[in-house]
Amino acid sequence: MPIFEQTYRKWEGTLKTTGIRWLPITKMGIKQTFKKKRFLLFFIGCQIPFLVFAIRLIIGALVPESIENAPEFLKITPSFFAHFLWIQSSFIFIMTIWSGANLINGDYQSNALQLYLSKPLTQLDYILGKLSIVAFFNLAITMVPAILLFILHVLIKYDKNWFIQNLWVIPAILGISLAVSVIHSLFILCLSAITTNSRFSAITYFIILVLTDGVSDLLYHLRRVSALLTISISNNIYSLFGIFFGKHAAKIPDYSENTADPYYGAAILIVLCVLCYFVIKKRVGRIEVIQ
């Protein structure tokens, strides 16, 4: 059909009524974020630990098993993957700010919300679409490289026994990556929904994480009550490694003894996520009506 005729034509196609309605929002968000050159550099930089771990894995595979005094770091155990994800979790902090701080308040500023919601999308679709943008980037630096490392190890050194014994690592990688990504994504979206400026939401996110960490550390050192560690959001997030990797989490080099009780921490994070979701929903609904 030529596009040069300046006239209105009837569209003969049919609209999809099934499938994931929010997917175009996510695709557009990812495309827009990748347009930022500095972000792209940072994203590539986030994959450096993957290369380092992959090299470590390859060297480990080349060392014959008969060598008893092989260094500990060359042994590929579940804590190898937990350690990798632990390192990547620190990148999530910046990744979340970069990809999520302006997602909802950017739409407030340009009044785009009514454009979205006049289309066949619910508020939940809108929130899921935006949430998936941040989650995509977070998973791209955690879940995807961790699974690739697992596959790489299986391919290089195929050991049936190791594979069967450590098959649980795959759901552990999926679980911890999804949990960490969703928590950070919901949190930044919530801040993006309650502020009208992306800088403000980024700064608030930073302050809340640092402040809860500081307060939790201070109170713990004064009182020595482990429940006080759950004040820290980051501490609660890191404590999730204990749930997914069990005793292997303790072998992570940076794993602190002063970690909150994982189940108590998880419960607090679930409450925080539910709270964030309702705040986002309320804010999106309020803007929709009042404007």
Add this chain to the structure above:
Amino acid sequence: MIIETNELTVKYGELRALDTVNLTIGEGAVGLLGPNGAGKTTLLRTLLGFQKSDEGKASVLGLDIKDRQMEIRRRVGYMPEMDCFIPGISGVSMVSYMGQLCGMHRLDALQRAHEILFYVGLGEARYREVQTYSAGMKQRTKLAGSLVHDPEILLLDEPTNGMDPEGHEEMLALISDLAYKRNKNVLFCSHLLQDVERVCKDIRLLNEGKLRVSGELKTLKQESDNVYRLRVKGDVLAFIEALKLKHCRVETDKDGLKIWLPEKTPLKRIFEIAYQRKVQIRHLSRSEKSLEEIFMDAVKNNNGDLDANL
């Protein structure tokens, strides 16, 4: 009926933004008029499911607004009043994105976006970022975004806002084209009476959340059979005096005389008086109300009943 409401009420706290509105809108172009705060935008938003109704029912294309919102939005194109756009993307990407959000395939949406942007007159500017557009260009982009999925109904909220005179004319021409040549059902919401008069044959007038006037514009403009407009030459004052003696009400304005004949008085009485006063009648026609008069009557007559039958 395209749109139907039954005792529809929407409240913002104590304020009744829509107050038991009974409205039917048929096919074609219909103007939704009212002063600021009359409830026009609230009505559009309620029909789209943005705003929940507190009482009453409403349907769009026979679909209940309470439980068929998604289908309604799929079949309706909405052009919001406010300046709104998706930041950081070009015009063609934005319109294509709107199409994808409606459920169009990516390539279909892209092809359609090109066509529609040409249609609304943004052919050359379609690769520029939307935030660099002028107010008029943004209005056209919004119209394109509401048209991309080829909806059955267009809900246009103040579509000529912020446009220069030339753009304003072009926008009205586009809406007329859509309504009368492309068979789109258009609900044209505006406070600019002349715009509505240019495009619509039917009007609905809201004030303070209530439906005040509803009907065909031509019918609404007709005054009673005994009101006439005259232009005369000669002793006008004497002619007016003579008419008043015969119990006629007379008003003068820039267009001449407006005469209300008493009931059952034949038209020839005017000619008789003119003949007696040696006044020449140069023009005589049945008087018509202007849309402005209809609007002002409805706004002033807040507590009155509906002025025309639904």
